[in-house]
Amino acid sequence: MTDLVLASGSRIRAELLRNAGLTFRIDPAQVDERAVEAPLLESGFSPEDIAQVLGEAKAQETSARNPGALVVGADQVLEFGGARLTKPDDMEAARRQLLAMSGKTHALHSAAAIARDGETIWRTVRTVRMKMRAFGPEFVGRYLAVVGDDALASVGAYQLEGRGVQLFDAIDGDYFTVLGLPLLPLLEELRRQGVLET
Template identity: 55%
Template sequence: MDLPIILASGSAHRRGLLANAGIAVEVLPSTIDERAVEDALDASDVTPDDVAAILAEAKAVEVSERSPGRIVLGADQTLALGDEILHKVSSMEEARRTLLKLSGKSHRLHSAYALVRDGSVLQRRVETATITFRDLSPAAIGHYLARVGDTALSSVGCYQVEGQGLTLIDRIDGDVFTIMGLPMLPLLNDLRQLGALND
């Protein structure tokens, strides 16, 4: 393919995953209000994995309407503790409360992506991973937050498995790329089928 795919996100992390796989990418962040979309879905019976898929598709469709003829990748991830969807926090006190809530429990990460061209969805997928936290004392949470600082505010769940967040975890069931927010193996297969990879 002559033109790089467009990533409908300003996520440096997702861009890095794509670049590491040798995928040429251009960044054009979506302007949709994610929380407004989620609020509109609250009254319906959509599941956390559906929310991730709907948001990924909405981002890709919005950007594709500004990028005629181009393949656009939208992505999103939700963290579900039971039926509750958790969001990024804005303070260390909220981070502490989130980690206490996750302590000793299993939560599910739903990572979705959509590939869209000219407003038409070419592919949409959701992959799920389950993470179980070990029992965390308030002191252990305090020590962790002191070590990672504001990095805790950059991720849903207040941790990153590729960093010190790994010390919070007892068990992981699922693909590491799903946990990191972009299921790379199915994405690569879909891009090959669309003729968007030169490998």
């Protein structure tokens, strides 16, 4: 049986793979994301391309430590108003970010890659467009008080699988991509690789 490794410490990504019936090990990538991003940003790479490069870098780094294994790496980048947003550093940053996005649409680019022996053998990136409903400072304050530090664990200061769903009017794209893993194309490739039954 093929050894499958997830190069991510994300609880949600692991849960998605488990729920799909996969057996795998977890070995989070040791990649300095900001160091990888810096030259990409200087060169004008799009947020979508940055997500793809980061997903591949994570798969390759972990793959080098797991000879012969198929290693899944993933990354997600939020694009809003032509800029790339990262996870908020603190609750005040989360509050400002949510208020800025209120009533507006942003894009989430979720990338996945599979590497074997340090080389990428498959990659994809999927985009979801998400429209937040209009809300004010009072709502944001109450929301952040309820979700607490969970708001700092995701790039948009929300987790759609929880109370974050209350922030949205419309979502154009697939749910798994919102959660940070383009699961359907990944499963198709794992079938092609013989990890899953066809």
